Amino acid sequence: xxxxxxxxxxxxxxxxxxxxxxxxxxxxxxxxxxxxxxxxxxxxxxxxxxxxxxxxxxxxxxxxxxxxxxxxxxxxxxxxxxxxxxxxxxxxxxxxxxxxxxxxxxxxxxxxxxxxxxxxxxxxxxxxxxxxxxxxxxxxxxxxxxxxxxxxxxxxxxxxxxxxxxxxxxxxxxxxxxxxxxxxxxxxxxxxxxxxxxxxxxxxxxxxxxxxxxxxxxxxxxxxxxxxxxxxxxxxxxxxxxxxxxxxxxxxxxxxxxxxxxxxxxxxxxxxxxxxxxxxxxxxxxxxxxxxxxxxxxxxxxxxxxxxxxxxxxxxxxxxxxxxxxxxxxxxxxxxxxxxxxxxxxxxxxxxxxxxxxxxxxxxxxxxxxxxxxxxxxxxxxxxxxxxxxxxxxxxxxxxxxxxxxxxxxxxxxxxxxxxxxxxxxxxxxxxxxxxxxxxxxxxxxxxx
Amino acid sequence: xxxxxxxxxxxxxxxxxxxxxxxxxxxxxxxxxxxxxxxxxxxxxxxxxxxxxxxxxxxxxxxxxxxxxxxxxxxxxxxxxxxxxxxxxxxxxxxxxxxxxxxxxxxxxxxxxxxxxxxxxxxxxxxxxxxxxxxxxxxxxxxxxxxxxxxxxxxxxxxxxxxxxxxxxxxxxxxxxxxxxxxxxxxxxxxxx
Numbered sequence: 145x146x147x148x149x150x151x152x153x154x155x156x157x158x159x160x161x162x163x164x165x166x167x168x169x170x171x172x173x174x175x176x177x178x179x180x181x182x183x184x185x186x187x188x189x190x191x192x193x194x195x196x197x198x199x200x201x202x203x204x205x206x207x208x209x210x211x212x213x214x215x216x217x218x219x220x221x222x223x224x225x226x227x228x229x230x231x232x233x234x235x236x237x238x239x240x241x242x243x244x245x246x247x248x249x250x251x252x253x254x255x256x257x258x259x260x261x262x263x264x265x266x267x268x269x270x271x272x273x274x275x276x277x278x279x280x281x282x283x284x285x286x287x288x289x290x291x292x293x294x295x296x297x298x299x300x301x302x303x304x305x306x307x308x309x310x311x312x313x314x315x316x317x318x319x320x321x322x323x324x325x326x327x328x329x330x331x332x333x334x335x336x337x338x339x340x341x342x343x344x345x346x347x348x349x350x351x352x353x354x355x356x357x358x359x360x361x362x363x364x365x366x367x368x369x370x371x372x373x374x375x376x377x378x379x380x381x382x383x384x385x386x387x388x389x390x391x392x393x394x395x396x397x398x399x400x401x402x403x404x405x406x407x408x409x410x411x412x413x414x415x416x417x418x419x420x421x422x423x424x425x426x427x428x429x430x431x432x433x434x435x436x437x438x439x440x441x442x443x444x445x446x447x448x449x450x451x452x453x454x455x456x457x458x459x460x461x462x463x464x465x466x467x468x469x470x471x472x473x474x475x476x477x478x479x480x481x482x483x484x485x486x487x488x489x490x491x492x493x494x495x496x497x498x499x500x501x502x503x504x505x506x507x508x509x510x511x512x513x514x515x516x517x518x519x520x521x522x523x524x525x526x527x528x529x530x531x532x533x534x535x536x537x538x539x540x541x542x543x544x545x546x547x548x549x550x551x552x553x554x555x556x557x558x559x560x561x562x563x564x565x566x567x568x569x570x571x572x573x574x575x576x577x578x579x580x581x582x583x584x585x586x587x588x589x590x591x592x593x
Numbered sequence: 594x595x596x597x598x599x600x601x602x603x604x605x606x607x608x609x610x611x612x613x614x615x616x617x618x619x620x621x622x623x624x625x626x627x628x629x630x631x632x633x634x635x636x637x638x639x640x641x642x643x644x645x646x647x648x649x650x651x652x653x654x655x656x657x658x659x660x661x662x663x664x665x666x667x668x669x670x671x672x673x674x675x676x677x678x679x680x681x682x683x684x685x686x687x688x689x690x691x692x693x694x695x696x697x698x699x700x701x702x703x704x705x706x707x708x709x710x711x712x713x714x715x716x717x718x719x720x721x722x723x724x725x726x727x728x729x730x731x732x733x734x735x736x737x738x739x740x741x742x743x744x745x746x747x748x749x750x751x752x753x754x755x756x757x758x759x760x761x762x763x764x765x766x767x768x769x770x771x772x773x774x775x776x777x778x779x780x781x782x783x784x785x786x
Contacts, residue, residue, distance in 0.1 A: 154767040191742035195634040196720045220621035298660035340657040341683035381674020
């Protein structure tokens with residue numbers, strides 16, 4: 145007997161009694177017809193699903209959806225207007241005029257669009273000009289706080305306020321005003337917690353909090369915040385934020401001298417960079433993992449990672465990172481017993497970092513160089529290396545406590561009292577000096593036994 | 594997988610929203626319509642199936658997720674996992690608040706990866722395309738299918754309302770559904786017809 149027609153199959157799907165007994169008998173025995181009926185049933189299942197029918201009735205969309213649509217249109221309009229209103233203040237050279245104009249107090253600037261754009265600029269500006277970034281973020285905060293709670297639907301005003309406070313915290317962090325940064329970050333977190341659910345802002349603020357704790361030597365708090373940031377970012381598929389959080393976590397572990405765990409984290413980062421094809425993350429992960437393996441004395445792995453990082457940073461034309469990798473390779477060479485080549489590399493790094501105006505890094509390289517010269521029995525060269533870097537700091541106008549620390553170390557080298565403990569103490573101080581410019585240098589109280 | 598799923602959903606959503614990409618790129622409202630049409634069904638399904646959120650409360654969570662996305666557009670680099678992660682967060686939050694509520698928790702469904710399975714996405718895309726198909730049917734056909742499949746009315750009840758015989762309604766139903774399948778097959782080659 146031939147297969148059921150499409151019409152017969154369709155009628156059978158509606159009611160089996162609508163087709164003949166012979167058709168029903170055939171259907172029970174025929175795989176092809178049963179398969180065709182199963183496909184038809186799949187289509188019918190979709191017709192029974194309420195989702196299929198949404199929006200098909202002539203009625204207008206629900207008021208809540210209409211409200212969201214209006215919100216989308218309004219945000220776009222606000223953003224467009226903000227670009228026009230703020231076009232004269234984009235560059236740091238406009239900082240004085242921006243402050244003089246006090247835009248936050250002028251009604252035409254009191255829109256979410258202006259606050260968002262100020263946040264965006266503050267974010268991109270915080271490394272280049274943290275003071276201007278702070279002024280931008282403060283203005284954004286002031287505007288966001290002025291807007292009534294009900295001005296945006298579904299509590300999203302707290303998102304804007306959290307964002308502005310987060311940028312304020314970030315700028316304060318870059319200025320080294322860590323207690324104020326911490327306060328702003330906590331306020332930002334409180335705003336984000338008022339949202340109906342956890343979103344990207346909370347992931348970011350955990351990261352900022354982690355950085356602040358890290359810079360204040362609060363490694364436990366930094367670790368916890370880094371975990372929270374990573375978890376929150378992972379839940380929202382925010383890869384970049386996840387990697388940033390993991391990178392912070394790696395540095396926390398490194399500072400705890402848990403080099404094996406830190407290497408594990410950095411290797412995970414570089415593998416994720418590989419899977420997403422992000423060369424910058426592969427390079428960063430390789431450099432950091434290589435540094436860990438130098439500390440662990442696993443020099444073969446260190447060599448492989450550091451040379452891979454060097455190759456990648458060169459391919460990215462990232463000059464400063466190339467020099468930083470050369471610096472790590474210099475330390476590796478020393479660990480491999482090749483002190484002359486290590487000294488040669490570090491001297492070159494000193495010159496290059498000075499040329500890049502990476503003065504703090506130059507100071508740190510000088511400390512490493514002093515350590516290697518000392519170990520290589522070339523102690524007499526150390527005071528000159530440190531004197532040069534002190535001059536570099538002075539010429540750059542970097543009259544911070546780091547300068548005092550380096551000058552102290554130079555004197556210790558002159559007097560033959562420089563010890564590994566003192567070197568480590570000064571290195572740690574110089575590392576933090578940029579972020580905490582108000583911190584005063586005091587010599588270590590005593591040598592460890 | 595994620596980018597592919599996003600493309601497929603957005604494409605299906607644009608078709609469902611009748612949105613022409615090239616003509617309306619600058620139109621934030623049209624972009625929102627397409628996005629909402631693409632993702633709202635998927636987000637509802639995740640909230641209901643994975644977290645057991647009651648149907649009456651699901652829309653509220655979905656609206657929160659879209660509002661949150663709109664407020665964070667600049668920071669969202671990967672839309673698909675963001676929206677899915679956000680509905681999971683919103684659903685978890687709902688369940689945390691509702692711990693004292695009468696419905697029983699379903700802890701086995703609380704875990705929520707950023708990427709739902711292909712089966713779920715395929716189902717959502719099929720619904721979106723069928724929705725577009727139904728929009729192209731005549732009013733009488735659509736009404737008949739809606740009453741029978743969505744509202745669960747019997748052929749006899751529909752016949753009585755239309756003053757026709759039940760047998761006629763069965764044949765009409767068969768014709769309308771076959772017509773819909775034929776349009777669907779033309780729009781969605783490769784999908785089950």
